[in-house]
Amino acid sequence: MKKRPFKERYPTLKSFLKGDGPCHYIGDRYIEGTNIYDRREWRGVVDTAYDFGWWLATWLKMGAFAAKNPVRILRAFWRYRWLSAYLAAPHMVDKWIAGDRGLMLRCDRHALNAMISDTVDILWTMIRADRKLGKTKYTDKTVAFDYTLPRHIMLGFPGWDSVNINQQCAFMLPLMIKQMGAYYIDQSVSVGIPQDMCTLPLVEVGVAVEHEYPDLGNFWLCTNNPCDANMMDNAVMYRELSDNGRKAVHAFVTPLMYDDPTTKELGVHEVCEAIKFVEEQTGEKFNWDAFRDGIERVNQVTREELERWDIYATTNTIGMNGVCQGFFSIYFYQQSANKHFERESAKILKLFNKGVEKGINTIPYARHRAVMWSCGSTYNCQVANWLYTCWGIAPIINMDSLTGHNLVDTEDMDTMLSDVADWYGRTPMRTHTVGGNRHILQVFETARKFNCDMIVMYDDIGCKGMAGCQGLIEEEFRRHSDEFKICWLPHALMDYRTVPPAEARKAVNDYMRTVLGEEPLDPTLEVFDDDAGW
Amino acid sequence: MRDLKHMIEFEELLRSANNEMVKAACAEGRLALAYNCSHIPEVLLDVPGCFGVRLRAPGCVSPDMATYYMTNRSCPYSKSILERAFEGGYNFIAALLGQECCTTMNRMEQYFDYCELIPNEKFFVSCLDMPINRSEWHEGYYERQLRQKVVEPLERVYGVDFSDAALTAAIEQHNELCRVINAMGELRKAENPVITGYEFAVMQLCSLTCPKDKLLPLLRETLEELKTREPEPKPWFRARVMVVGSEIDDPEFTKMLEMAGAIVVADRYCFGTMPGREEIEVGEGETPLHAIARNYLWNNHCPRAMGPQALIERKNYVYQKAKEFGAEGLIVESMKFCEYWGYERAQDAMWLTEGYEVPGTLPVCQIERDYTTAAAGQLRTRFQAFVESLEIKRIQGAI
Ligand code: SF4
Ligand code: SF4
Numbered sequence: 015m016k017k018r019p020f021k022e023r024y025p026t027l028k029s030f031l032k033g034d035g036p037c038h039y040i041g042d043r044y045i046e047g048t049n050i051y052d053r054r055e056w057r058g059v060v061d062t063a064y065d066f067g068w069w070l071a072t073w074l075k076m077g078a079f080a081a082k083n084p085v086r087i088l089r090a091f092w093r094y095r096w097l098s099a100y101l102a103a104p105h106m107v108d109k110w111i112a113g114d115r116g117l118m119l120r121c122d123r124h125a126l127n128a129m130i131s132d133t134v135d136i137l138w139t140m141i142r143a144d145r146k147l148g149k150t151k152y153t154d155k156t157v158a159f160d161y162t163l164p165r166h167i168m169l170g171f172p173g174w175d176s177v178n179i180n181q182q183c184a185f186m187l188p189l190m191i192k193q194m195g196a197y198y199i200d201q202s203v204s205v206g207i208p209q210d211m212c213t214l215p216l217v218e219v220g221v222a223v224e225h226e227y228p229d230l231g232n233f234w235l236c237t238n239n240p241c242d243a244n245m246m247d248n249a250v251m252y253r254e255l256s257d258n259g260r261k262a263v264h265a266f267v268t269p270l271m272y273d274d275p276t277t278k279e280l281g282v283h284e285v286c287e288a289i290k291f292v293e294e295q296t297g298e299k300f301n302w303d304a305f306r307d308g309i310e311r312v313n314q315v316t317r318e319e320l321e322r323w324d325i326y327a328t329t330n331t332i333g334m335n336g337v338c339q340g341f342f343s344i345y346f347y348q349q350s351a352n353k354h355f356e357r358e359s360a361k362i363l364k365l366f367n368k369g370v371e372k373g374i375n376t377i378p379y380a381r382h383r384a385v386m387w388s389c390g391s392t393y394n395c396q397v398a399n400w401l402y403t404c405w406g407i408a409p410i411i412n413m414d415s416l417t418g419h420n421l422v423d424t425e426d427m428d429t430m431l432s433d434v435a436d437w438y439g440r441t442p443m444r445t446h447t448v449g450g451n452r453h454i455l456q457v458f459e460t461a462r463k464f465n466c467d468m469i470v471m472y473d474d475i476g477c478k479g480m481a482g483c484q485g486l487i488e489e490e491f492r493r494h495s496d497e498f499k500i501c502w503l504p505h506a507l508m509d510y511r512t513v514p515p516a517e518a519r520k521a522v523n524d525y526m527r528t529v530l531g532e533e534p535l536d537p538t539l540e541v542f543d544d545d546a547g548w
Numbered sequence: 549m550r551d552l553k554h555m556i557e558f559e560e561l562l563r564s565a566n567n568e569m570v571k572a573a574c575a576e577g578r579l580a581l582a583y584n585c586s587h588i589p590e591v592l593l594d595v596p597g598c599f600g601v602r603l604r605a606p607g608c609v610s611p612d613m614a615t616y617y618m619t620n621r622s623c624p625y626s627k628s629i630l631e632r633a634f635e636g637g638y639n640f641i642a643a644l645l646g647q648e649c650c651t652t653m654n655r656m657e658q659y660f661d662y663c664e665l666i667p668n669e670k671f672f673v674s675c676l677d678m679p680i681n682r683s684e685w686h687e688g689y690y691e692r693q694l695r696q697k698v699v700e701p702l703e704r705v706y707g708v709d710f711s712d713a714a715l716t717a718a719i720e721q722h723n724e725l726c727r728v729i730n731a732m733g734e735l736r737k738a739e740n741p742v743i744t745g746y747e748f749a750v751m752q753l754c755s756l757t758c759p760k761d762k763l764l765p766l767l768r769e770t771l772e773e774l775k776t777r778e779p780e781p782k783p784w785f786r787a788r789v790m791v792v793g794s795e796i797d798d799p800e801f802t803k804m805l806e807m808a809g810a811i812v813v814a815d816r817y818c819f820g821t822m823p824g825r826e827e828i829e830v831g832e833g834e835t836p837l838h839a840i841a842r843n844y845l846w847n848n849h850c851p852r853a854m855g856p857q858a859l860i861e862r863k864n865y866v867y868q869k870a871k872e873f874g875a876e877g878l879i880v881e882s883m884k885f886c887e888y889w890g891y892e893r894a895q896d897a898m899w900l901t902e903g904y905e906v907p908g909t910l911p912v913c914q915i916e917r918d919y920t921t922a923a924a925g926q927l928r929t930r931f932q933a934f935v936e937s938l939e940i941k942r943i944q945g946a947i
Contacts, residue, residue: 205898206893206894206914207890207891207894208882208884208885208890208894208916210621210885210890211887211890211891212887236854238854241651241887242650242651242652242852242888243891245680245852245854246852246887246890246891247891248854249851249854249859249891249892249895250891250894250895252859253904256856259905263855263856264855265680265681265854267679267681267854269677270677271675276677276692276693276696276697277677277693279689279692280677280679280689283685283689284681287681447651448648448651449648450648450658450675451655451658451662475621476621478621478622478623478651478652478885478887479651479652479655481618481621481652481885482618482619482622482626482651482652482654482655482656483618483655483658484616484617484618484619485616485617485618486617486655486659486662488616
């Protein structure tokens with residue numbers, strides 16, 4: 015911990031009591047060489063107490079999870095290395111809400127509450143059904159979906175549980191502990207898969223190499239979403255996830271040219287085929303009424319999301335920060351109707367509306383409103399908060415927040431299937447990266463729509479789809495350089511070793527100082543070493 | 549063995565995409581229709597008045613412009629094609645029929661449009677969405693995609709005739725080509741073949757990149773020549789191998805492998821004959837377009853086909869072809885940065901060496917390569933070592 019005179023940190027009593035000011039000296043709070051707080055962030059009396067309450071609640075939720083069946087859960091911890099990452103969840107939350115105050119803190123906490131509650135549910139759903147920990151009555155009634163495949167069709171099979179199996183076991187790991195992603199990447203490489211592939215599927219495959227997927231259910235739905243790499247990982251995980259061919263596997267495919275009218279029939283056909291497959295496997299008829307009800311509930315959350323977009327676009331009441339907003343949308347996208355998201359989304363919208371009524375500016379120190387484009391990082395997702403706390407760049411909307419927001423017309427079966435097919439084709443990391451260059455170039459209309467003067471372009475060095483259009487983007491950026499400030503933000507999605515967070519920050523620092531000639535809001539965050547952090 | 553009469557001419561044809569035969573066909577007013585991927589049925593582009601050209605970029609070693617557009621982290625095959633387009637190497641083409649198949653290739657194809665690379669006002673790029681799953685329904689979908697993305701645009705822009713009669717003629721020509729090429733390919737099964745893997749690769753590459761009607765007379769003649777060709781008194785090679793993997797449009801790759809002591813007896817790679825040289829049968833009551841779609845849907849063993857059935861089938865396809873052609877080992881290659889083959893290569897090696905879901909085991913040598921054989925030294929050493937290991941296995945009676 016670095017010592018800084020109290021007076022320097024809080025020039026007035028009011029600023030201390032409110033924890034307010036353009037500079038939070040967040041960097042002072044990190045344990046040397048890490049991004050781990052040595053003491054909690056001071057957000058003023060009320061907000062610190064509010065945040066502390068939620069922090070305790072997170073631990074309580076985790077405790078309640080452990081209490082469900084301590085022996086089984088302990089065995090799961092013993093068996094699955096990835097599970098230990100969840101012990102760092104409270105730290106992840108701290109990273110995700112760094113700098114949050116007032117309304118934004120509240121909205122983000124509600125969003126996190128949905129995600130944490132649901133994660134706890136899913137972890138338990140997996141563990142209680144896992145054959146490796148002992149067969150139970152849930153084992154046969156739980157269905158595994160690939161993590162990039164939304165589970166909406168399961169709404170038509172009430173009484174069946176489903177999980178996106180590689181979401182909790184793989185995707186989320188570097189969000190909590192960055193080293194965890196690297197570990198599983200190395201496992202994939204050890205069986206001959208080239209290291210220069212996208213690191214997300216490499217992590218997924220690494221978990222399979224280690225035989226660390228829970229063994230649940232009797233069938234599995236895989237997908238070509240969102241990209242070539244994620245499609246191919248299904249092939250190499252076949253043995254593990256099908257239990258050497260003992261479980262049925264269905265490829266739930268979506269068209270790549272998803273908004274080309276000629277491909278619509280394929281999208282619908284594949285939804286029907288997937289439903290048929292689940293019917294065959296479960297021996298149950300698809301329940302259209304339950305499906306419609308579930309979809310209506312999804313629609314409600316989508317409507318709320320769309321209302322929030324209007325607020326983002328037209329006001330400074332940006333109720334959710336860049337990280338929470340992105341993950342809340344992506345997470346919900348996969349889950350379909352879900353009590354936690356439905357509950358929290360409604361609350362968040364209420365808070366937003368209150369903020370608008372009162373004219374609350376949640377980004378008072380913003381110098382730039384930014385759209386965050388392309389696939390973002392996991393191990394360095396908190397960089398979106400850092401952009402604001404360090405440089406006053408407020409992320410207004412993420413590319414991946416803008417997916418899966420089509421309302422499903424539930425009027426009749428055909429319209430419902432057609433719209434659900436659209437939903438399935440428009441996944442995060444896909445809507446804007448496949449189906450033609452015009453999708454990636456929607457960045458400009460999006461920036462205009464959300465009233466942004468800046469584009470922060472993620473540069474995932476493993477993403478082949480984005481590498482392929484680099485020159486196109488560069489040229490279009492030059493064409494739009496009078497209209498937008500454009501900054502690249504490099505990362506390697508799941509592998510912090512390839513592009514360490516400090517290197518990504520340096521790219522922004524250089525741009526802000528040399529191109530825009532600006533000074534940081536919080537100089538303690540400009541350059542710091544977090545290599546040994548999580 | 550005595551040199552084949554037309555070999556130098558064939559090699560000459562591979563020196564440039566715009567070779568003498570292509571030039572002659574264009575001079576006759578025929579349309580050169582370009583494509584890049586095995587998912588685009590070449591036969592559809594060989595209707596009267598047109599001819600298909602699978603794009604290659606011979607000799608492209610430093611794709612600088614393409615690297616600016618696609619970074620140094622994209623597949624070098626796609627980049628080399630783009631580079632050659634920037635150099636004006638494909639100025640003769642009338643249209644590019646692409647697909648959203650592998651994203652890298654698709655990006656490359658979109659640059660033809662974005663950068664206006666072809667100086668022809670009527671030039672266009674049209675991409676289709678290939679099915680990933682396979683069933684009777686998907687045959688129909690594929691057929692409709694072909695109609696909407698290939699047939700209709702070409703009819704509209706150039707007035708190309710895709711009548712059943714035109715398609716039937718194209719299928720007949722395709723089938724004849726397949727018969728000739730396959731007859732040559734069969735010769736590789738012999739213990740001491742009268743054709744080398746290199747010679748075969750050269751002719752197969754010509755068949756993908758030249759107007760077929762112009763090439764066929766030479767191929768027919770070569771087949772006759774092969775029938776009476778005397779083999780070497782003793783096999784000149786030390787091991788028989790099959791090559792499996794992504795785009796290999798450089799016959800030097802095969803030559804290098806053969807100089808290392810192996811003969812390539814089977815070619816299961818993009819630009820190879822397995823698959824690709826299957827005759828198309830038009831069923832009773834079936835339209836020629838449907839027959840084409842059906843054929844290309846089921847005879848494609850690309851790693852992008854999903855589901856256990858396709859997965860297991862394609863491993864068995866490799867295994868069976870290796871056995872049929874007497875390959876003792878597999879060279880499984882992938883282009884650098886290729887996601888399809890990066891994964892497939894690793895999995896092929898695991899499954900085939902272990903004998904998982906295939907009837908037996910096969911030794912595998914995995915390699916990652918660039919577009920040209922520039923890193924030849926390193927590869928040669930790998931190949932030599934693999935050939936030696938196959939020899940040792942043979943001596944020990946393991947294969
Ligand atoms: S970053 Fe790119 S390659 Fe990786 S999962 Fe996302 S879309 Fe696929
Ligand atoms: S080698 Fe791989 S990346 Fe390159 S075009 Fe072929 S499939 Fe695509």
